[in-house]
Amino acid sequence: MMQDKATILDAFANIIGSQYVLTDPSDTQLYQQDWRGRYQGAAVAVLMPGSTQEVAALVKECARHGVAIVPQGGNTGLVGGAIAPADHPAVLLNVSRMNRVRHVDANNNSLTVEAGCILANVREVADEHQRQFPMLLGSVGSCQVGGLISTNAGGTGVLRYGNMRELVLGVEAVLPDGRIWDGLRGLRKDNSGYDLKQLFIGAEGTLGIVTAAVLKLFPRLTVSATAMMAIRSVQDAVSLLRFMQDQLGNRIEAFEIMSREQIEIVTTYGHDIQSPIDLDEPWYILTEIADSAPQWNAAAELEHVLEAAFERDLLTNAVVATDVAKADRIWALRHNISEANKTAGFTISNDTSVPVSRLPQFIERVSQRINDQIEAVTLCNAGHIGDGNIHVIAVLSRDHYTTPEHCEEAAARVNLIVHEASVELGGSISAEHGIGKMHVARLERFKPELDLEMMRTIKRAFDPLNLMNPGKIFLASGQPAAEHAAPLARTPCA
Ligand SMILES: Cc1cc2nc3c(=O)[nH]c(=O)nc-3n(C[C@H](O)[C@H](O)[C@H](O)COP(=O)(O)OP(=O)(O)OC[C@H]3O[C@@H](n4cnc5c(N)ncnc54)[C@H](O)[C@@H]3O)c2cc1C
Secondary structure, X not given: OOOOHHHHHHHHHHHHOHHHEEOOHHHHHHHHEOOOOOOEOOOOEEEOOOOHHHHHHHHHHHHHHOOEEEEEOOOOOOOOOOOOOOOOOEEEEEOOOOOOEEEEEHHHOEEEEEOOOEHHHHHHHHHHOOEEOOOOOXXXXXXXXXXXXXXXOOOOOHHHHOOHHHHEEEEEEEOOOOOEEEEOOOOOOOOOOOOOHHHHOOOOOOOOEEEEEEEEOEEOOOEEEEEEEEEOOHHHHHHHHHHHHHHHHHHEEXXXXXXXXXXXXXXXXXXXXXXXXXXXXXXXXXXXXXXXXXXXXXXXXXXXXXHHHHHOOOOXXXXXXXXXXXXXXXXXXXXXXXXXXXXXXXXXXXXOEOOHHHHHHHHHHHHHHHHHHOOOEEEEEEEEHHHOEEEEEEEEOXXXXXXXXXXXXXXXXXXHHHHHHHHHOOOEOOOOOOOOOOOHHHHHHHOOHHHHHHHHHHHHHHOOOOOEOOOOOOOOXXXXXXXXXXXXXXXXXX
């Protein structure tokens, strides 16, 4: 238990300087609320260390006083993972000041950066060295390396490069007892025992604090072409992807799907965003192909492949962007979804995955159940069809859902429908956003018991005092496990 708050805050100030121990609500509010505005944290202070050694000293101090630590980066997470609990004395440990590039090794195609580096800056540094770091998502200007690693972020590049798990060569982390683990190795092959860095990737800050990482770089792309295509069904999207992969190999940089309803919300509520194509089909694909070989004519190749797809009746209309500005306008449709939906109504966004081949069945099943069971809802879909991760997004009308309780009750019903359908089809309840605070009870309900037991064993081994981000991934002690009490039978894959 936290004994003397003033004494502990003094101890923190002695380590990092009082200007980096924020306690005034006007200073802390920015950090205490999540990006969607759904969760309000109750941290006694926001700590902003400037180095790994300072993080280690703060963690030791917290362990000594039984204060829980919630690591935080850009606070763009979508599942309430970086929000401090109210039932336990806790601090937010924000790593934003740790934003140095420690080393660029262009010949090893690797970059060593601190956890507080913003993704956009990492991409710029790679570019300055004629390399690219391919992670790309809507929060590129705010999310940080430590957060990307801790959520095992995905984004639009997973089809070609994999998610964060595949883009990290090494990790440096402060363990819950304050020791510093130096796993900053830039190796692509290392079979000397367990791959410990992988434990921190996707751990959502429950096993320690990521302070730096070695990231994988790739040859810089020099030619690219972007297109937007109209298609009739999700099944056509799956067939079109397969056809394009047969024609273009791994030069497909992104292959994203959006439903017509989703595009209409973005063009209505986004700032000056228009569709370059008539919206007369139910589904649209946004794709980019790219290569590092400058002699490759990407635009001609894309046009050729799209013509062939049109002849096979896989699409009904398409536009190819002829310059970067037009390509950016197409991608603005995709990258402004979260912002536009937030304005359009109370948004319930799901982040499930199923095998790509089962996506048509999944969308049909979910759409039918939501439209049958939920009132005053606009159902949208958008996501990374190439990796089986379509976000089912229900936008609730603010005229109909007038109280937070009414919204939350509908959100719970929508989420259950989506989670059940994904598990029925052999999928996961979280593809890329993580579990955070939002899905803890659901994880207990849907994850097999042996998986949970192994996860709890790892958590106990690293953090026996349960001070690292308590209540995230795992239920907090004392938290009702209502969903756990009546587990849903795992239906066999259809
Ligand atoms: C507009 C928008 C679009 C998005 N699109 C995508 C998308 O396409 N794909 C996708 O995967 N995600 C997406 N996200 C979610 C989010 O941006 C990512 O999850 C991102 O990785 C979070 O990074 P962050 O620095 O903001 O982390 P935070 O939100 O600060 O933290 C996220 C989690 O990581 C933990 N954490 C943070 N830093 C550390 C650290 N140094 N050590 C240990 N734990 C830490 C926190 O405790 C928390 O559990 C989107 C978010 C927004 C707002």
